[in-house]
Amino acid sequence: MAELDRLDAHYGLGASPYSPPPPRRGGLTNRGTVPAAIVALLLVGIVVALLPAAAPLRALLGVGERYGDRPAYTEGAGSYEFIATQDGSDEPVGYDPCRTIRIEINPDGAPDDHRELVEHAIDQIGGATGLDLEVVGETDDRDLDGRRQSVTGTAPPVLVAWLTEDDEPDLAGDVAGFAGSASVRVAGRWSYTTGIVVLDREDFADIEDAPNGDAQRQAIVDHEFGHLVGLGHVDDPNELMHAENVNQTEFGPGDREGLGRLGQIPCG
Numbered sequence: 001m002a003e004l005d006r007l008d009a010h011y012g013l014g015a016s017p018y019s020p021p022p023p024r025r026g027g028l029t030n031r032g033t034v035p036a037a038i039v040a041l042l043l044v045g046i047v048v049a050l051l052p053a054a055a056p057l058r059a060l061l062g063v064g065e066r067y068g069d070r071p072a073y074t075e076g077a078g079s080y081e082f083i084a085t086q087d088g089s090d091e092p093v094g095y096d097p098c099r100t101i102r103i104e105i106n107p108d109g110a111p112d113d114h115r116e117l118v119e120h121a122i123d124q125i126g127g128a129t130g131l132d133l134e135v136v137g138e139t140d141d142r143d144l145d146g147r148r149q150s151v152t153g154t155a156p157p158v159l160v161a162w163l164t165e166d167d168e169p170d171l172a173g174d175v176a177g178f179a180g181s182a183s184v185r186v187a188g189r190w191s192y193t194t195g196i197v198v199l200d201r202e203d204f205a206d207i208e209d210a211p212n213g214d215a216q217r218q219a220i221v222d223h224e225f226g227h228l229v230g231l232g233h234v235d236d237p238n239e240l241m242h243a244e245n246v247n248q249t250e251f252g253p254g255d256r257e258g259l260g261r262l263g264q265i266p267c268g
């Protein structure tokens with residue numbers, strides 16, 4: 001996986017912190033009472049701003065109790081970056097820790113052990129963040145754009161799919177995968193609602209036959225799930241979120257600090 005996901009750099013994320021740009025008004029209206037605006041193409045998402053009057057929406061989304069414990073992590077032991085931070089703050093944008101992150105897998109063209117690959121990533125991310133991620137089923141859905149659109153109601157589940165370069169030109173070359181989440185702004189805070197994890201079908205088949213191939217395939221899926229919940233790239237080769245990861249197959253100390261902070265954010 002010489003070049004794990006060039007797409008991240010393509011979208012301008014790279015190793016630099018990236019915050020959602022300020023809202024641009026007039027993109028959308030929501031029944032005239034809750035102005036909403038398309039503001040930015042994040043890694044995958046068009047971001048929607050909702051004003052505090054959207055409290056009923058929060059109830060609709062099932063805001064409730066925090067799931068797992070807040071995992072402990074060591075501060076300053078490594079490198080991490082967030083894809084996005086809250087306006088005027090270094091606090092990360094992430095998923096609401098009081099909501100289950102629902103995940104659907106499209107098994108078409110996926111490796112035979114795709115469920116194990118996803119469940120391992122869920123265990124790693126859940127253990128490091130305290131977030132509750134759950135595979136809710138399989139789907140034939142391949143609608144990436146539907147998860148790049150503004151989400152003003154109940155968001156669709158996160159989609160995990162193994163696609164080809166013909167399906168998704170951004171997988172061309174040795175890009176093994178890409179991932180990210182779309183965010184909404186409620187009561188002044190950005191929060192992820194759904195996202196995509198897209199893996200390269202051919203690259204996964206090739207890597208499976210390589211030395212240490214199983215560990216590399218898992219590392220790619222784990223890395224992409226790191227993006228899904230909010231981690232960006234770092235230059236440190238000892239972190240799994242290094243953009244062109246070669247040897248690191250487990251989350252490093254900085255990755256874990258970043259994931260821990262993503263699990264600390266307040267419930268919506």
Ligand SMILES: [Zn+2]
Nearest residue numbers: 004005008243
């Ligand atoms: Zn990446």
